[in-house]
Amino acid sequence: MASARIVYASMTGNNEEIAGIIEEAFEDLNVDVTTTEVSQAMASDFLDVDICVAVMYTYSNVGEGELPDEALDFYEELQELDLTGKVYGSAGSGDRFYDDFATSVDDFDKAFAKTGATKGADNVKIDLAADGEDIEHLEAFTKALVDKQASL
Template structure:
């Protein structure tokens, strides 16, 4: 059975709600899913899993990574994640001029680490609505398809 690890941070619960949707969809494909808050995780944890995901909110007017994700993001890029399939998702507020750039930042970090993109990153405005839930499920489905095709 394939194993997936979701590492996330959530300030208001929005990103955690996204994690739950992705977890449920991966499990519907018989993927064994583990979820860690970033404060309880190290990037090296990804080495023990087939599928690796990050969920992070984007903070503030400048669209920066949350403080608790900065070191994780940096260290992650030093890993060799070749052979792993990745996905990224997160929440933000489209009130700000820069929206959900944490998703882009983590996709770039996964690419730098040699992981294979499983699907298009999902950016959620605040709490996941019906369309967001569908996009998160599609991300999980595409990750599984990519993994099975490797």
């Protein structure tokens, strides 16, 4: 059985909900999944699973979009790992009001790419809370990750 870990940061609850949707989709696909809030996780936790997922918000109060403060250490540690042979995906909620809409999703995508892991699905960026169509995209994202992992 494949295994997955979802690490998320959520200020408003939107990303916690997104992580939950992905978690449920993994469970429906018979993947053993663990979901952890980023302040309670270590990047090295990804060494113990087949599929690695980050669900992050972008802090957009002033200036350019920034990573969540609580995710900074995790983000730095992630880039030092060797995740060759693992599949990753990046998703998150943002607010289209800001020019830097959900840029943390892209930042984590680039960090994962540095680890040697294989990108398993296109990034998913959701405007605020996930609705019906967003849920379908998250389910397709999760299935793509599982399919990619099975093909390695």
